[in-house]
Each structure stands twice: as C-alpha cells, then as structure tokens.
Amino acid sequence: MEKLEEQIAHLTRTLEELNEVVARQDSEIAVLTRRVHMLMEREATRESEGGGGIVMGDERPPHY
Template sequence: MADSTHLEEQIAHLTRTVEELSDIVARQETELALAQRRLAMLMEREAGREMDAGGTVPLADQKPPHW
C-alpha cells in the first residue's frame, strides 16, 4: 500500500508541475506574439523614416553584402 500511495503522490506532483509549465509556456507564447507585433511595427516606422529622409531603399529591405 505504501508503495502505491507514494506513486500516487508522485503522479499528483508531476501532474501539477506539467500544468504549471503549460501555463508558463502559454503565457510566453502570448508575450512573444506581442513582442513580434511590436517589432514589426517599429521596423515599419523606421523604414518609413528612412524613406522620408532620403528616398532610398530602407536598409531593413536590403540583403547583406555576403548574399
């Protein structure tokens, strides 16, 4: 009996840990999506500023010289 009780306790602990980790991953996914949207907006703004400043192709749209 003690063996099965120990296993049940261990399973309960592991289940709780998995649920907590799942919540953390879900929160991080939301935060990452928000950060990606903000980065895209900032890149668009900067590209617009570069176009307004010199009328050249924004550096963000140019391939590096090694390509």
C-alpha cells in the first residue's frame, strides 16, 4: 500500500509540474502569436507604402 501511495504522490507532483510547463508555454505562445501578427501588419503597411526594397540603378542593396 505504501508503494502505491508513493507512486501516486510522485505522479501527482509530476502532473502539477507538467501543468505549470504547459501553462507557461501557452502564455509564451500567445505573446509570440501577437508579436508575429504585429510584425505581419507592420510589413503589410510597409509594402503598401511602396518601401518594398526595390533597387534603383546603381544603388547597392542594404546588406552591402
């Protein structure tokens, strides 16, 4: 009986730890999703304003 109680206690602790990890990951995913959405909106605005990174004539690209 003691062995079963020890296993139940261990499994309960493991379950609580996993629950904390999943809750933290859920909030991190929500933050990252908002950031990606914001960046997509920013890029869409930038493209609609015509700043699409077109190289004119002898102009070097920005990575040079």
